[in-house]
Amino acid sequence: MMLYMCAYTFFIDLFQTTEIRLTPYPVVEGDHMTLTCYTSLSPLKQTELHFAFYKEGRSIQRFSSSNQHGDRCAQLEDSGNYSCEVKALNNNIKKTSKELHVLTQELFSKPYITAIPYPMVEEDHVALVCNTSLSPIRQETQLLFAFYRDGRDVQGFSLSDQYEVHSAQLEDSGNYSCEVRTSANSVKKRSEEISIYVQGTKHRRYELMNITRLVAAFVIYVACCFIAFKYC
CATH class of the missing domain: 2.60.40.10 (Immunoglobulins)
Structure with a gap:
């Protein structure tokens, strides 16, 4: 023992x-x-x-x-x-x-897509931006961006985080998303979709007419108030 x-x-x-x-x-x-x-x-x-x-x-x-x-x-x-x-x-x-x-730290946050301007009207210059942020300890990492409409590629992976439409048309309406990946393709993330509707120029004319009517009505109202106050 x-x-x-x-x-x-x-x-x-x-x-x-x-x-x-x-x-x-x-x-x-x-x-x-x-x-x-x-x-x-x-x-x-x-x-x-x-x-x-x-x-x-x-x-x-x-x-x-x-x-x-x-x-x-x-x-x-x-x-x-x-x-x-x-x-x-x-x-x-x-x-x-x-x-x-x-604890595995996130290299970059899940992207989200924004549109400027919004809402959009025909012939507007539209910019879609793919937003994400890199980890502070990996700021030197190179990211590539791609954009999709209704699940189809409209701009392949590149260094640009923007997709531009110089003269928007009705057919540019759809569900847009973006994807971000590293140059080595070791990490890849896609945003949620956003729905974009391009309004016709006729709609803009109606908006301008309505704004004009509102301004005119306000001017008439102020003038009437001034006259009523003057003769009281």
């Missing part, structure tokens, strides 16, 4: 530390995220180690000779608590690391 305890203590002294680390840290969407399981093993001990990885207590990589997991583009859903486990093959003793909390 004493011999067994001494042998077990000797093994523990040689195989003490198990730690999981993340590179890069902090991790942002699109980064090549890699988890590494570190341990300390005395060079006097001749044994092969195998490593396993877990997320929220569930296996994501079974035991193998590789002490790394990942090297893929990180996504927001990769956030969570990770741990690793080391196993010595010759005696099947295992040691587990403490959990590491990983």
Whole structure:
């Protein structure tokens, strides 16, 4: 019994530390995220180690000779608590690391599309803008923008975050959306659609007529009030 305890203590002294680390840290969407399981093993001990990885207590990589997991583009859903486990093959003793909390930061916000001017009338010069904001720690990232009408491409990916219609026509009406991606296409996000209706010039004439009538009515009202006040 004493011999067994001494042998077990000797093994523990040689195989003490198990730690999981993340590179890069902090991790942002699109980064090549890699988890590494570190341990300390005395060079006097001749044994092969195998490593396993877990997320929220569930296996994501079974035991193998590789002490790394990942090297893929990180996504927001990769956030969570990770741990690793080391196993010595010759005696099947295992040691587990403490959990590491990983929070994948957003590279850029979900885009939203705006239209200037709004509402629109035929022959207006219209600009659709795709709005998003980059993470402060990835400001150097180059983003590309694309625009769609009714799900069809109207402007392919480019550096411009605007789509312009120099003389809007009735057929330019539709549901518009925009999409943003990195130049490496590692992260891509699309906005919600907005409905745009281009009004005819006849509608504008009616609006101008109504405005003219309102102005004229106001002028007549003021004049009548002035006359009534003068002769009171």
